[in-house]
Amino acid sequence: MTRAALLLILLGACSDDPCEGVEGTCIALSAGASTEQVQTALIQVPPGGTIAFGAGEFPFEVDLSLDVDGVTIRGAGQNETILSFARQATGAQGMLVTANNFTIHDLAFENTRGDALKILGADGVTIRHVRVEWLEGPRPTNGAYGLYPVQCAHVLIEDSVVEGASDAGIYVGQSTDIIVRNNRASRNVAGIEIENSSRADVHGNTATQNTGGILVFNLPDLQVANGAGTRVFDNQIFENNTENFAPAGNIVGKVPTGTGIALLAAHDVEIFGNTIRDHLSANLGIISYTPIGAFSDMSYDQYPTTIHAHDNTFSGTSDRATGPLGALLISAIGELSPNGPFIVPDITWDGVVNPADVGVAGKRICIHDNGDADFMNLAWPLNDAMKPARDLAPHACNHPALPPVDL
């Protein structure tokens, strides 16, 4: 072995400089760095600079914040660098980012009091190999959101893990041009949620042991409304049967325990190539906001439109459904099969259509080539004029494939 090679090995083995190999300005924060040192670094880092945490646990009693553009925050690995908020006393999140072109990778947020990583109003967000976890498992006292970009553009979340969020593990809200891929979300109320957002690709993820696996929602009364254009494909979505533990009063608290994919007032959604199995209430649920409640937002479109679910694999059977929405399903099944057997369908739709959209081909809910997946139109509000139906024939239609998201 040459002397040069030896030196390189020594450097590699002995270096504990978290900034090693980083180009440009880099501020190193090794285990033992004080909260003041960390927050000062987050304030004084120049645009485009890097903050590198070493391996180890960094405990915080306050939340952290970053307001400098182009910054990269990195750690030594999602199990090696741990930002621990177990003793957090102030701050509604672990870290708040209000800067553009933000990148974070290879570290963990544990036990934040509220949300873990909130990114507000940023253009350019990359989250990679980040772990967010509430260590005591699903509890209503856990923080609401894990990875939480809101009102952002050009968002990439990949190879990350979120466990225990009392609302959504990975939540992208009021944002545009989004890729959420190859993540694992488990034991949250919602595993992955795309809300009031446009142009999102959600693929290659594993969502299991949540209350609901993957949600695509549009809600009223928000500044950015009527999101459209989400592709949910090639995901593994199974056994999301964790009892809904959202604090009461939250919209996600209405997600029936045991939901694979839920679409709420969503528009232009293409669902394909997913494996969706073993859910108590629904492998796929499609509903309008109409059974949820009243709203005053006149610009809000409460009906799901242009939905295209095809070439997915559904499996598993269930003999019960949960929550108020599950109760609708139960009464519809009872109406159709008063003497049983009681079998929960794979795909449930509430049957509510905007009167203005009746007969508009481009807005239909199209469902085809999903193996032997069975179906139920709940015909909400289930009165004399509205009868539930299991017939999929009215949904034998196609929509053009949605284009991939290009960041």
Place this chain on the structure above:
Amino acid sequence: MTRRLLLLAALAACGGGGGDADCALPGDGPGVDPDGELCERLSSYRLFEDLAAQRPAEGLIPYDVATPLFSDYTTKLRFVWLPPGTTMTWHDTDAFALPVGAVVVKTFGYLHDRRDPSLGLRLLETRLLVRGTDSWRGVSYVYDEDGADARRAIAGAFVDASWIHDDGAERTNHYAVPNQNQCKNCHAAHDDTLDVLGPKARLLNRPGPEGSGVANQLQTLIDRGALAGAPPPASWPRGVAVMDPASGTLEERARAWLDVSCGHCHNARGGAARTSGLYLDLAQTDLHELGLCKAPVAAGRGSGGRRFGIVPGQPDASILVFRIESTEADVKMPELGRNLVDAEGVALIRQWIAQLPGSCP
């Protein structure tokens, strides 16, 4: 030495003191450089003739506001500096426009005994908002133990303090000094940039601080040439003092409290309304957007298991009341700037909600 090491060295040197003279503009009076380096020590700016006594230098104008934001029962002393020959410019509803070089100064302290202000004030911090050529900058200085000078706290700080409360009981607080980023959390009423909150017509339309001899602050500012563009006094917005029933109806006082406590974030251009869709500033006229029978969006545990922001007639069913009564980090509102409950403000909001007519579906 690499830049990184330099930074760490600078961190270690924080609080070292000394060598701070060049940061201020030359001269005898206040000398905050609007675009230059910020000083490490508050005394370097020469804003006060006697810093420990908070006696302002000549030209630093003390003022008071009709309804202050609750800040954990601290007493707040407010001052504004305008470069010679410049003025503030009137606005009917928003904060007055301040000229480049203006400095807004706010000192926080605890009265040793709230029943007897003459016993003095323990100084905690002084915050500066400095109007630079392009934007505002915020910075806080935390007082030394003896209150003689204060040091810059970029990353914030905690100060343990105690005082005798209105009822004669001793109270304590783990008082939080905000970090530099957190200035933006409240002072971002206008999009994404910092702005002042206090110098508004409706907040300044009142007598000056005790002992100032000022009968009306707006008139005095006009008289000394510090405020331009003011309409005739008859059209000035009234200053509602929330704790003074004589100054407004219950509705007016409750809305004034919400405006000052919440409206800086919960407004059409503020940060909080971006995720909640809840608008609590005075400009809001839609009761649903003010929270009436409005379901929460991203409240998490902050909902307290309650269904709507405000349930008319039922303060105990209203999320708003749950959050202003909480002291937990992820529940309490406002999020920042308080550890304690504003008992008097909560009582006012409860009283207001209790008499609202109607019900939620």
